[in-house]
Amino acid sequence: MGSEQRVVIAEFYTTADRVLVFLISPDADEPECATVEIPRQQLREVAEGFQRRLRTTSAADLTDDALVRLMEPVVRWVRPGDMVYLVPHDVLHTLPLQAIEVDGVSLVDRCPVATVPSASVLRYCGFKRKGKRGNALIVAAPPDRRPLVFAREQALTIAQRFAGHDLLLGGEATRAALIERAGSVPRDVLHISSHGVFDSTNPLRSGIELADGRLTAEDILGLGLDVNLVTLAACESGVSLRRHGDELVGLARALLYAGSPSVLVSLWPVDELSTTMLLDRFYERLAKGLGKAHALRDAQLWLRGHTVRDVLAHAAATRSRLSDDDVSACAVHLEEAALLAMVGDYPGAARTYRLVLALAGGTVEQHEAAHLGAVRMDLIGDAADPAFDTLAFADPYHWASFILIGDWL
Missing domain, CATH: 1.25.40 (Serine Threonine Protein Phosphatase 5, Tetratricopeptide repeat)
Known part of the structure; x- marks a missing residue:
């Protein structure tokens, strides 16, 4: 899974009346291109409808024909096992493109997947890649009127996956302590489990709520992070504001610029139980030597199969x-x-x-x-032959909310 891994890039560009899809692969002299006749406004309406249903029903409906047609060229081009980088554009940044099924099969069924805001950011993240260090800083469960009841359990379980770890739990999970510890020792992982806040009026004020206040994207930009991965196990930690030119401003971009080559973030408010199970499996596979994108794919498919x-x-x-x-x-x-x-x-x-x-x-x-x-x-009233073998987390709401942004390895 090192130099022999075939890495391909699928980049999307929306226009007023169509979407251009480009595939860049190491064995082609020039990018392949497909045109999908979907107006930008239609895509925006589909994405808004997806987010609205997600919040009212806790179900991720990705069956709209426009989404299927959008992903058809990518599924057709890639080979099973390819490492696929998705470069979304416009409203596509808000959708779990890897979970859209084409002929009953999603991209993540076939390949490990990561996302980057742009192809230039991918090169930047590759330069920031660090070697394995076997330690983690885990920040979880700061006091809050809406306690994250699984966060402490999640933190203690994840800590067991690393030979060395620092834990900041409950009242110890402060801004000052995190900022001090984050820069003190080179680490594999910085894991934060807390409430996330996205500020659409001032995205640099978006952040993570800690015991003594919010750690904002602006704060993060001032840090020098010597880590290989930052996981934000918080609601909507991957949501960003799109500015002119499709520039994204938010927590994920701030963490990349602060020095982390990879961030694992969520696109929508997550379920605590399924998130805890997903992340524990992710770290288990990471500890066994899988790359980050492969570990995330394994965890997603594993969770999806649970009854x-x-x-x-x-x-x-x-x-x-x-x-x-x-x-x-x-x-x-x-x-x-x-x-x-x-x-x-x-x-x-x-x-x-x-x-x-x-x-x-x-x-x-x-x-x-x-x-x-x-x-x-x-x-x-009475039960009617309970179906305990029903898949509990088959809906993408549970398994597709987290995306890996940046370096896949």
């Missing part, structure tokens, strides 16, 4: 480690109840919702959700 039975077992194991934390235990129970309801085990879901009500330390919001859930399950 409800599998995920319930994972959730139960997680809950057993959270016995002294009612808020976290309630959060896991709510995830379990939703899964049981999804497969038709309504009595089981009702019982699980009532377990939340029995935990006095849960939040008001958790108890309200559990009360409504229990009433709804009681009204539905």
Whole structure:
């Protein structure tokens, strides 16, 4: 997977009435080009509809014919196993292009995929590549009125993947501590699990909420990051403002310019349970020597194949480690109840919702959700042969939100 890896670039350029798709490969004298007759405004409407449905239904619908036609040339050109770089343009920066299916198969089914804002940034990221160092700085679960209940568990699990690690958890996850530790020792990974904020009016004020305030994109531009990868396990950490000339301004671009050759970020608000499972698998594969793009592809396909039975077992194991934390235990129970309801085990879901009500330390919001859930399950009635072998995270909402930007290796 080193010098023998075939790397290709698929670059998109939108115009008023069509999209130009270019493929650059090492064995062609000049780029191949395809013209897809899709007006820019239509693409923008499709992307807006995708984001709107995502937020209202937690489902990622990528079946629109315009999206399928957009990816057809790429799927036709690339070979299985190629390392594919996608260079989006305009509104395409907001879509998980790698998850769009052509004839029932997505690009990520065939190839590892990474994204870059432009071909010139790809060269810059390659120059910044570092060797393996076997250590990580993990920042997670700063105090917040909306606690990320899986963040602490996620941090402790990820820490076990590295021979050396520094942990900043809870109240220790401050701006000052992160800035100090980030520049103190060369590292493989800087992993941050917290709430992300995108400021569309001033994207340099976008950032990550920490115990003592927001670490902004502007702050990050002032850092000298000696890391090989930064992971932002936060909602919409990969969203950027597009300026004239398709220049992107946001957290991901700031991290690349601060010195990281690669960033792993999300395109939309993520589900905590599926994100925790995805990232743990990603780091496991990274620790076994896979490149970042290959590790991400492996984790996405692995997560997509999990049944409800599998995920319930994972959730139960997680809950057993959270016995002294009612808020976290309630959060896991709510995830379990939703899964049981999804497969038709309504009595089981009702019982699980009532377990939340029995935990006095849960939040008001958790108890309200559990009360409504229990009433709804009681009204539905008996189970009708629950389908526990249903795939729990088959929807791209769960497995396609994270994209790797920058160096693939």
